[in-house]
Amino acid sequence: MPKQNDRERLADLEARQCRLQEEIAAARSALRARYGAIVVELPIEAVGERDFRDILQHAIRAGAPAALQALKALPPAPEPMSPAPISAVASQGQKPTPARIVSPPPPSSIPASEKR
Secondary structure (H helix, E strand, O other): OOOOOHHHHHHHHHHHHHHHHHHHHHHHHHHHHHHHHHHHOOOOOOOOHHHHHHHHHHHHHHOHHHHHHHHHHOOOOOOOOOOOOHHHHHHOOOOOOOOOOOOOOOHHHOOOOOOO
């Protein structure tokens, strides 16, 4: 095979680059489709679209190991309180009272002696 001149070599390299870019795009699309299928199986109805997007973006930005470590350090989410049916409360002669959610104090208000 005769040696290629610079112009032919450049054209060959550009053609290979184009094929590689198409292959990269196909692999990226397949990976995203596979991850999308995982999301379909998860019960994400309770999470708003904006929150869901933010969670994923921050997890990707932080990197998988750091995101997993931070998420695993969180306490388990409390079970949602199911309100008593109105008829049950009314039959007891009591007024229904809204549930009170207590959140932990901000980190700056925890005394240093209580920090681990």
